[in-house]
Amino acid sequence: MAVSIRRRSFLSGVGGALALAAVPGAGFARTAFGPAPGVIKLNANENPYGPSPKALEAIAEAATRGAYYPGPTVRRLREMVAEHNELTPEHVVLTSGSIEALFAVGAAYSRHGRIVAPALTFDPHLRVVERTGGEVIRIPLTTNMDTDLAAMERAVDNTVSMVYVCNPNNPTGEEIDAAALRAFCNRLTPTVTVMVDEAYNELTDDPVASSMVDLVRRGDNVIITRTFSKLHGIAGLRVGYALAPPHLAEVVARHAMTQPNLLGAAAAIASIDDEAFLNYSKRKIREGRELVSDVFRRHEVPYVQSRANFVYGNIGRDAEAFRARMQERNVYIRGIYAPYTTWSRVSMGRMEDLEVFARVFSEVYGA
Numbered sequence: 550m551a552v553s554i555r556r557r558s559f560l561s562g563v564g565g566a567l568a569l570a571a572v573p574g575a576g577f578a579r580t581a582f583g584p585a586p587g588v589i590k591l592n593a594n595e596n597p598y599g600p601s602p603k604a605l606e607a608i609a610e611a612a613t614r615g616a617y618y619p620g621p622t623v624r625r626l627r628e629m630v631a632e633h634n635e636l637t638p639e640h641v642v643l644t645s646g647s648i649e650a651l652f653a654v655g656a657a658y659s660r661h662g663r664i665v666a667p668a669l670t671f672d673p674h675l676r677v678v679e680r681t682g683g684e685v686i687r688i689p690l691t692t693n694m695d696t697d698l699a700a701m702e703r704a705v706d707n708t709v710s711m712v713y714v715c716n717p718n719n720p721t722g723e724e725i726d727a728a729a730l731r732a733f734c735n736r737l738t739p740t741v742t743v744m745v746d747e748a749y750n751e752l753t754d755d756p757v758a759s760s761m762v763d764l765v766r767r768g769d770n771v772i773i774t775r776t777f778s779k780l781h782g783i784a785g786l787r788v789g790y791a792l793a794p795p796h797l798a799e800v801v802a803r804h805a806m807t808q809p810n811l812l813g814a815a816a817a818i819a820s821i822d823d824e825a826f827l828n829y830s831k832r833k834i835r836e837g838r839e840l841v842s843d844v845f846r847r848h849e850v851p852y853v854q855s856r857a858n859f860v861y862g863n864i865g866r867d868a869e870a871f872r873a874r875m876q877e878r879n880v881y882i883r884g885i886y887a888p889y890t891t892w893s894r895v896s897m898g899r900m901e902d903l904e905v906f907a908r909v910f911s912e913v914y915g916a
């Protein structure tokens with residue numbers, strides 16, 4: 550009986566897939582690829598200026614070779630990422646989005662001890678660690694909404710295997726002082742590994758100074774994760790990576806299941822050196838950041854100075870209800886990140902979308 554039930558649901562699944570395949574392309578594409586028409590999507594820190602024209606060309610060409618596994622393309626990208634960071638390919642692990650690298654590290658280390666992390670940070674990988682039996686010690690931010698490095702350091706004892714820091718932090722956008730973070734790593738890495746999530750590093754004023762990659766070069770117990778989802782504008786193509794000394798890169802690789810697909814790797818290769826596109830994106834993101842910060846200032850909404858492609862403000866009311874009311878007007882922002890129930894995060898869209906956000910925010914906030 551159980552078998553026949555499973556078989557029936559399997560067949561209806563196949564039928565569903567076939568029915569979907571029969572949907573004519575254009576109508577399906579509009580609603581299924583990215584935000585629906587009319588929706589202003591400011592809730593996932595994407596870069597709507599991407600993919601770059603060069604990446605689009607590469608994707609089209611790579612698609613014709615989609616019959617083949619992406620090995621050689623991924624190897625080429627690995628060499629390029631290594632060269633960009635003055636590392637060897639043995640320091641680089643490419644994954645399907647950086648979330649896979651983050652989770653791989655979490656899975657590896659949580660078997661050997663507890664993980665220390667800020668209480669408000671990007672944490673889907675930490676939640677999976679908890680669901681699979683690992684333990685995460687979450688350290689509250691300071692009253693200024695900063696990552697509390699001193700309190701995190703105090704929480705490290707011999708039951709801790711790894712410390713996770715996100716710089717700039719998500720959802721706050723706070724950039725941690727590089728000298729303080731470097732000193733923190735220097736004190737901790739003789740006994741634990743520090744993972745620094747640098748998803749938004751390229752959006753800071755001085756990405757080289759802000760990065761901890763020099764510690765990776767030196768062979769310290771530091772793992773950095775980065776992504777092509779943000780500045781490079783290919784979140785949908787899922788390309789991320791970890792940078793680590795070879796002995797730790799091997800650990801990451803052993804715990805990661807997926808690598809980038811052919812189209813994502815081709816797009817990343819095409820945009821990694823595309824300075825014109827990257828500079829343009831950076832400029833537009835900064836303009837957008839200023840526009841959203843200005844909206845918050847005009848409404849006297851306290852906000853964190855952001856060095857990323859989003860701004861986090863205290864709207865002083867239930868952020869989930871506010872999100873829903875904005876969504877009714879087709880503007881999608883983030884609701885609550887517990888326990889900060891009155892704070893809301895707004896990602897950068899195109900400038901014209903942010904103008905709409907400014908108008909709708911004023912209406913809903915003032916209502």
Ligand SMILES: Cc1ncc(COP(=O)(O)O)c(C=O)c1O
Nearest residue numbers: 646647648671719748776778789
């Ligand atoms: C801080 C941070 N790290 C990692 C990720 C995951 O990005 P991806 O898996 O697309 O590389 C995100 C996504 O929003 C993020 O904000």
